[in-house]
Amino acid sequence: MANRASAEYELFTADDLRLRFESRSDQPAPDREFGDHLLNPDIVQLMEREGAREAAVLVPIVDRRDGASVILTQRTQSLRKHSGQIAFPGGSVDKTDPSPEDAALREAHEEISLAPEEVKILGRLPRYLTTTGFRITPVVGIVRPGFELEANPAEVADIFETPLSFLMTEANHVRASKVWGGVERHFYEMPYGERYIWGVTAGILRTLYERYYA
Structure with a gap:
């Protein structure tokens, strides 16, 4: 699909994003949860929040000299949900995960071989509710260049980067x-x-934009 959007955009760096997070460190995330329901208020099945499965994704921001980029994956066609779609590395929060951050780092390691020590966590975005029954905690982290990634073929068909700007x-x-x-x-x-x-995925990126760049 050809890019339908503007090719003109301002250059953003990982340090710039870090400063934006630090400048709002005294402001808690909004009480309201973001999610599919904000654009689709008439979708009734969107949840009983008590029934939603807890999940976490890592939003990995690569600290490139020519501007930060975001690591994204293309899911395999064989997956039961969101098959073939572009996604952040992530998945369900297990009972053995001490926190959503631990879950996001574990999943990123399992899916794309990104070592937890390669990631410096900045913080969380507001939770994101999906029509497929998940309450997702997006965890934003900075990744320094020099890492090596390998896709888990059972879950990931491809790994790529897109400019944060x-x-x-x-x-x-x-x-x-x-x-x-x-x-x-x-x-x-x-x-x-x-x-x-x-x-x-686009909804979570929109949440990052609304909270730190709008």
């Missing part, structure tokens, strides 16, 4: 909709070249 430019956030099961569902999409970033 592109993703944090509002002109590149497209509101779209599609009919599923006779119901029109609205979502964000951020097409980047042949990469179609949309749905939950």
Whole structure:
């Protein structure tokens, strides 16, 4: 899919993002949860919050000299949920995980071989509710260059990076909709070249934008 959004965007660095997090360290995350329901208030099945499964994803920001980038994955077609979609490394929070941060780091190591010691955690974004029954805690971390990644073929078909500056430019956030099961569902999409970033992943990126870049 060709990129439909603007190619003009400001350069952002990992240090810039770190300063943005530090400048808001005294401000707790919003009480309201972000999620699919904000664009689709009529979707009733979005949850009983008590029934949602706790999950965590790592939002890995690579500290590149020519501007920060975000590590994303393309999920395999064989997965039961969100197959073939672009996603952050992550998954369910297990009972053995001390925190969402530990879960996100564990999943990133399992899925793309990103070692936990390569990641410096900045903090969390507000939790994100999905129509597929998950309450996701996005954990933002800085990754220094020099790491080596390897996709777990059972879960990940591809690993790639997208410029943070592109993703944090509002002109590149497209509101779209599609009919599923006779119901029109609205979502964000951020097409980047042949990469179609949309749905939950785009929603979490939009949350990062609204909280730190808007």
